[in-house]
Structure formats: C-alpha cells, structure tokens
Amino acid sequence: MPTDAIEGVPARHWHRLDDGRIQCDVCPRYCKLQDGQRGLCFVRARRGDELVLTTWGRSSGFCVDPIEKKPLNHFLPGTPVLSFGTAGCNLTCKFCQNWDISKARAFDRLQDRAAPEAIAAAALRAGCRSVAYTYNDPVIFLEYAIDVAEACRARGVRNVAVSAGYMCAAPRVEFYRHMDAANIDLKAFTEGFYKKLCTGALQPVLDTLVYLRHETEVWLEVTTLLIPGHNDGPAEVAALSAWFSEHLGPDVPLHFTAFHPDYRMLDTPRTPARTLTRARRIALEQGLRYVYTGNVHDPAGQSTWCHGCGARLIGRDGYAITAWALSESGGHCPTCGTRVAGVLEARPGRWGQRRAPLTVGGDLPA
Numbered sequence: 001m002p003t004d005a006i007e008g009v010p011a012r013h014w015h016r017l018d019d020g021r022i023q024c025d026v027c028p029r030y031c032k033l034q035d036g037q038r039g040l041c042f043v044r045a046r047r048g049d050e051l052v053l054t055t056w057g058r059s060s061g062f063c064v065d066p067i068e069k070k071p072l073n074h075f076l077p078g079t080p081v082l083s084f085g086t087a088g089c090n091l092t093c094k095f096c097q098n099w100d101i102s103k104a105r106a107f108d109r110l111q112d113r114a115a116p117e118a119i120a121a122a123a124l125r126a127g128c129r130s131v132a133y134t135y136n137d138p139v140i141f142l143e144y145a146i147d148v149a150e151a152c153r154a155r156g157v158r159n160v161a162v163s164a165g166y167m168c169a170a171p172r173v174e175f176y177r178h179m180d181a182a183n184i185d186l187k188a189f190t191e192g193f194y195k196k197l198c199t200g201a202l203q204p205v206l207d208t209l210v211y212l213r214h215e216t217e218v219w220l221e222v223t224t225l226l227i228p229g230h231n232d233g234p235a236e237v238a239a240l241s242a243w244f245s246e247h248l249g250p251d252v253p254l255h256f257t258a259f260h261p262d263y264r265m266l267d268t269p270r271t272p273a274r275t276l277t278r279a280r281r282i283a284l285e286q287g288l289r290y291v292y293t294g295n296v297h298d299p300a301g302q303s304t305w306c307h308g309c310g311a312r313l314i315g316r317d318g319y320a321i322t323a324w325a326l327s328e329s330g331g332h333c334p335t336c337g338t339r340v341a342g343v344l345e346a347r348p349g350r351w352g353q354r355r356a357p358l359t360v361g362g363d364l365p366a
C-alpha cells in the first residue's frame with residue numbers, strides 16, 4: 001500500500017530498530033513494520049517514519065447497555081453505560097464472539113465518526129454514568145480511548161475498559177491511569193490454550209491482573225468464557241481459582257460465562273449450565289466471595305450474596321436487578337453489617353436490561 005494512503009494520527013509506544021524497521025510496543029506481539037505495513041491488529045500502521053493509529057475518531061457504533069452486560073456487577077449496578085468499539089484486535093481467538101468487529105480489516109464497519117467531546121456529551125445526554133471501551137480491545141486504539149476518557153472525566157463520566165489484558169507494561173500504566181473500572185478476559189489458565197486458540201500468551205494477562213489489583217484504584221472484575229473440552233475441566237478451573245485467590249484476593253468478582261458456537265469454532269457445543277454451576281462452586285470453595293455465571297438463566301448464580309451471613313444482597317436475573325437489600329450507607333449487608341466490595345451507592349440505577357443504539361456524531365478536529 002502506498003504509504004500516503006494510510007490515514008491516521010501519531011501513535012505512542014514504538015521505537016526504531018537498527019535494521020530500519022519500526023517496532024510497536026503496545027502488546028507482546030511487538031510487530032516490526034516496514035513503511036506501509038500494518039500490525040497484526042491491522043489498526044496500527046507505519047506511515048513513513050512514524051507509527052499511526054488508523055481508527056482515531058472512528059467507531060463501529062454506539063449503544064447504551066446495562067453495566068451488568070460488560071459484565072460488571074459491583075460497579076454502579078443498574079446504571080446505563082455508553083459502549084463503543086472500533087475495529088481490529090491483537091488476539092486471534094478462534095472462538096471470538098465479536099468477530100465481525102474484531103476481525104474487520106476493511107473499515108466498512110466503522111460508520112460512526114465521533115470526536116471525544118461529542119461522545120462525552122452524548123453519554124451525559126443519555127444519562128450514562130460511564131463510557132465503556134469494548135466490543136474490540138481498546139488496547140489497540142489506546143490513543144483514541146484516552147482522549148475520549150479525558151473528555152468524559154472532565155464531565156464527571158467514568159471510564160470502563162473491557163479488555164483481554166494482553167499488553168505491555170508502559171502502555172498499561174498510561175491506559176489505566178484514565179480508567180475507573182475494568183473487566184479483563186482471562187480466557188483460560190494454560191499457556192497452551194492461549195497459544196493454540198489465540199496465538200497469544202497467558203503470562204502478560206496475569207501481569208495485567210496483578211497490576212490492576214495491586215497498583216491501581218481501578219475497580220476490577222474478571223471474565224472466563226468456559227468452552228467445552230478446552231478450558232472447562234474441574235482441575236483447570238480449580239487451578240485458575242487458586243491463583244485468583246492467592247494473587248487477586250477474595251473480593252475481585254469472577255464471571256464464568258457460557259460459550260456459543262461462533263466464528264471458527266462452530267463445531268464446539270454450547271456450554272451447559274451445569275458446567276458454569278460447577279465452576280462457580282469450585283471457585284467459591286477456593287475462597288472467592290463473588291462468583292457469577294453468565295449467558296445462562298441462573299438467578300442464584302447471578303445474584304450477590306453476603307459472604308458474612310449468606311443473605312442475598314442484590315438479586316439479578318440476566319442483566320436485570322430484581323432485588324436490592326444493601327444498606328442506605330451504600331455497600332453493607334443490612335443483617336450483619338459486612339461490607340460488599342465495589343463501587344456501590346445507596347440505590348441501584350434503573351436502566352434495566354435494555355440495549356439502545358445511539359447516534360453520537362460531532363465534528364472531528366481538522
């Protein structure tokens with residue numbers, strides 16, 4: 001591709017190599033690029049003597065979702081979140097559940113153009129308490145995500161990252177300085193799974209989790225999609241839960257969600273509900289306090305229970321809140337006074353399960 005055909009804004013986190021190539025340092029793929037080449041994620045590209053981000057200001061669409069759909073169960077429950085993504089991804093998961101966006105190479109999916117100020121203003125207009133960088137991994141469009149996050153913070157709107165956590169240390173520090181909450185995909189607990197099904201690696205993801213839990217104020221929840229025959233065995237779930245308990249502690253919520261056949265794994269069956277229930281039980285036995293099931297009908301597995309006395313504190317059915325028993329002071333069990341971890345207020349939001357597409361628009365800076 002002629003280099004002047006690449007549109008984009010200057011990207012950060014790269015350096016020049018002795019052999020003349022440019023290396024992107026955002027994620028552990030460390031793509032090494034000649035002029036005109038794009039990285040594996042397709043959205044970071046070399047133009048002349050610099051690296052550019054080709055998706056600044058371009059989105060695959062905007063939606064208002066329940067925050068529970070990210071999934072975040074302990075961060076402003078019941079509130080609406082303005083959600084958007086761009087295109088591309090830095091992992092190549094064969095089971096991708098958003099492949100039409102994450103694998104988009106032609107930018108035909110990127111219909112909405114939106115400046116950061118316009119997104120922050122739209123979030124406020126729609127009554128959203130937060131904006132989520134989701135659908136595809138925000139790590140690859142971090143310059144745009146950070147510009148939007150700054151505009152949101154200036155207006156009192158919080159920022160939520162939904163990511164696979166596959167990134168390097170320096171961009172991790174920069175990116176998460178602007179985030180208030182994160183849901184990180186822990187796709188499995190073996191290097192083999194990451195290598196074979198995602199062409200990635202587990203250890204950088206574990207590093208991100210430990211970093212977020214111990215070196216930031218970002219509210220953290222974790223999701224593991226259980227795929228029959230690949231990462232759903234009781235021994236692997238027990239190993240994952242034991243690591244989780246030891247390195248992240250009992251208060252970080254863990255979501256086990258059900259796989260449905262998609263993308264390049266159409267022959268793998270849907271995850272049975274009993275597999276999720278078994279995984280939840282194993283994780284609870286390892287001492288985790290907040291373990292949830294997702295993508296199945298399971299009100300008990302989706303509710304928040306007091307780890308002090310066992311009372312149900314937040315009832316859920318899918319993404320809907322069906323009961324709320326937390327104290328008025330926000331976040332305590334009314335029966336025994338035990339505190340529930342999270343960013344919790346006296347009352348839940350009233351958004352419900354709705355998903356509402358939104359037009360943002362707004363002029364992009366010249």
Ligand code: SF4
Pocket residue numbers: 024025026027028029030031038039040041042044089090139140
């Ligand atoms: S962010 Fe994209 S270009 Fe950079 S190393 Fe990762 S895959 Fe390669």
